[in-house]
Amino acid sequence: MRFGIAVFPGTWSDGDCARAVEVLGHQSVRLWHRDGDLQGSDCVILPGGFAYGDHLRTGAVARFAPLMDSVQEFAAAGGLVLGICNGFQILCEAHLLPGALTRNASLEFRCETTWLRVETVDTPFTRDCERDGVLAIPVSHGEGRFVADPSTLDRLEAEHRVAFRYVARDGSAVGEASPNGSMRDIAGIVSEGRNVLGMMPHPERAAEPLLGSDDGMHIFRSVVEAVAKRTAFTVAP
Amino acid sequence: MRYTAEVVISLKPVVNDPQGLTVRAGLHQLGFAEVSEVRVGKHISMEVDGDSESSVRRRVADMCEKLLRNPVIEDYRIELRPSVDLSPTPTAPPA
Numbered sequence: 590m591r592f593g594i595a596v597f598p599g600t601w602s603d604g605d606c607a608r609a610v611e612v613l614g615h616q617s618v619r620l621w622h623r624d625g626d627l628q629g630s631d632c633v634i635l636p637g638g639f640a641y642g643d644h645l646r647t648g649a650v651a652r653f654a655p656l657m658d659s660v661q662e663f664a665a666a667g668g669l670v671l672g673i674c675n676g677f678q679i680l681c682e683a684h685l686l687p688g689a690l691t692r693n694a695s696l697e698f699r700c701e702t703t704w705l706r707v708e709t710v711d712t713p714f715t716r717d718c719e720r721d722g723v724l725a726i727p728v729s730h731g732e733g734r735f736v737a738d739p740s741t742l743d744r745l746e747a748e749h750r751v752a753f754r755y756v757a758r759d760g761s762a763v764g765e766a767s768p769n770g771s772m773r774d775i776a777g778i779v780s781e782g783r784n785v786l787g788m789m790p791h792p793e794r795a796a797e798p799l800l801g802s803d804d805g806m807h808i809f810r811s812v813v814e815a816v817a818k819r820t821a822f823t824v825a826p
Numbered sequence: 827m828r829y830t831a832e833v834v835i836s837l838k839p840v841v842n843d844p845q846g847l848t849v850r851a852g853l854h855q856l857g858f859a860e861v862s863e864v865r866v867g868k869h870i871s872m873e874v875d876g877d878s879e880s881s882v883r884r885r886v887a888d889m890c891e892k893l894l895r896n897p898v899i900e901d902y903r904i905e906l907r908p909s910v911d912l913s914p915t916p917t918a919p920p921a
Contacts, residue, residue: 645893645894646896649893649896653893681898682896687898688898689896689898689899691837691841691899692844692845693844694842694844695844696844696845696848736841736842736898736899737898738840738898770842770844
């Protein structure tokens with residue numbers, strides 16, 4: 590299958606995402622922000638970085654890139670979109686996901702391993718994971734504190750759309766140790782149609798044992814399985 | 827007619843503002859004990875052409891809704907005044 594990896598001016602994780610895809614033995618293609626052509630991608634990845642310098646707000650300008658019009662259509666047709674870090678911020682600004690990502694509560698840029706509890710395996714991005722399993726995946730961001738109004742948060746929980754939550758290494762509640770102070774320790778969520786995932790941690794940086802963890806591969810492997818089985822969603826042409 | 831539009835973007839009252847809390851702690855440390863609440867926001871200044879103050883205000887509000895603020899976390903306030911031309915007055919060339 591083919592992963593399309595978006596490249597905006599300031600994107601920095603496209604190479605790592607391409608490598609993760611390559612490790613799995615699949616093909617990747619870079620999608621330039623000025624082009625609207627998704628080049629037959631089965632899944633579009635919006636990787637980490639600082640698209641358009643994160644001017645005004647993270648993701649605020651990237652949302653208007655010609656590529657994003659195609660991503661909007663692709664997502665509306667059920668196509669799989671994975672937003673990582675800056676990609677998650679862009680997806681929120683583009684209203685493909687609810688909520689917003691704001692300055693870390695610590696005001697620090699945090700670059701460290703975090704532990705994520707898998708809250709649902711009923712998504713194309715987590716089907717290869719174990720429910721309540723804990724994944725070691727690093728974060729690298731200054732603005733990752735997920736916020737939304739209480740009714741939106743309640744709805745996300747009720748619809749089982751919280752994909753990952755920051756936890757302690759043993760899977761217990763993280764409390765003050767959360768890397769960014771996200772509401773309800775939310776690290777990743779899926780869209781109403783479950784075909785769009787946004788997450789602050791970087792699965793592509795946990796892609797091989799050499800990197801300290803290959804837990805991130807569960808996410809890429811899930812996408813490959815989901816596309817292969819074409820279950821529970823329709824892939825856009 | 828040209829107007830100067832000042833847009834002030836602030837975090838909604840319900841959104842926690844760690845920057846504001848840090849600034850407040852700094853002010854307290856400097857002896858400004860009278861400060862109880864600090865919110866940090868953004869200030870955007872623009873020169874905008876339009877027929878009337880009300881039409882410019884509508885356009886700037888539209889800009890806020892579409893780009894300048896994130897409705898999930900931010901509020902905005904617009905201040906308008908007729909623009910003052912600050913470019914240097916041309917001087918007569920030497921005879």
